[in-house]
Amino acid sequence: MGARAPNPADALLAKPLDPLTYDAATHCVKHPSRGARLLQAWLERHWRGSSWGILRCELWGRHSASLHAEGRALDWHLDASKAADRASAQRLIALPLAPDTDGNPFALARRMGVQEVIWHSHAWFGGGDTLQPYTYCYDRPGKRKRHLDPTQAHMNHVRIGLNHRGAAGRTSFWTSALGRR
Numbered sequence: 001m002g003a004r005a006p007n008p009a010d011a012l013l014a015k016p017l018d019p020l021t022y023d024a025a026t027h028c029v030k031h032p033s034r035g036a037r038l039l040q041a042w043l044e045r046h047w048r049g050s051s052w053g054i055l056r057c058e059l060w061g062r063h064s065a066s067l068h069a070e071g072r073a074l075d076w077h078l079d080a081s082k083a084a085d086r087a088s089a090q091r092l093i094a095l096p097l098a099p100d101t102d103g104n105p106f107a108l109a110r111r112m113g114v115q116e117v118i119w120h121s122h123a124w125f126g127g128g129d130t131l132q133p134y135t136y137c138y139d140r141p142g143k144r145k146r147h148l149d150p151t152q153a154h155m156n157h158v159r160i161g162l163n164h165r166g167a168a169g170r171t172s173f174w175t176s177a178l179g180r181r
Contacts, residue, residue: 008178009100009107015172017078018110022126022164025072028057032071033167035113038174039074039160045181048088049078052157066117068162072101075157080120089158093117093131097124105129111173113166121148 028084040051052075058066067073077091078085096114100107106126107112115122121144122131137153138144149154165171173179 007095007100008173009104009109009111011178012111012176015108015176017104018165018171018173019149020106020110020115020117020126021163021165025067025070026063027065028059028069029071031055033162034065034165034169035162035171035174036071036074037088038179039112039162041091042181043074044075047092047145047165049074049076049085049092049158050069052143053078054072070167072163072167073116073161075159077157080118080155086120086138089119092158093119093124094176097129108173111171113162113164113171113174115163116159116161118154118161119151119157120155120180123154152175164168168169 036054040054044051052072054068055071056068058069059068062110078089080086080089096109096112096117097106098108099105115126118132118134119131121134121137123134123148124131133142138150148155166174169175
């Protein structure tokens with residue numbers, strides 16, 4: 001078995017662990033959040049792929065919106081049909097969901113304020129150890145739909161959504177030197 005990849009959350013073990021919270025979006029804003037811009041810059045420095053953007057006004061109903069509407073979701077372009085991109089996306093998703101050396105679950109996700117990850121027809125919304133089937137891609141009995149839009153199914157990008165503290169850049173990761181490296 002290979003060595004475990006270093007988890008940046010391990011450098012923050014002396015700080016209190018950020019809570020795992022999910023904050024729904026309700027409205028549209030005019031600018032991307034500070035935390036989403038920090039996340040984008042961090043990924044640009046450390047990860048394969050490129051940004052497909054943060055902000056777009058997507059209202060679903062009264063007081064219901066996409067995290068993109070509040071500037072709290074980043075789409076990171078990695079294509080599931082390409083082996084290198086698929087491997088990079090799998091590592092990108094595994095890192096925030098992994099425990100730190102103290103065994104704290106979802107350590108980096110909590111420290112960054114990540115509340116959701118969607119990729120290749122699967123999603124994580126702040127619970128469970130792995131991504132689960134993404135409802136857009138599956139019918140009620142759990143069978144995968146045949147004709148999926150690759151963007152809506154998140155087959156050509158990873159969506160990373162932030163909670164309010166993460167979006168404000170007020171989590172232990174973003175307020176430490178790690179968030180600027």
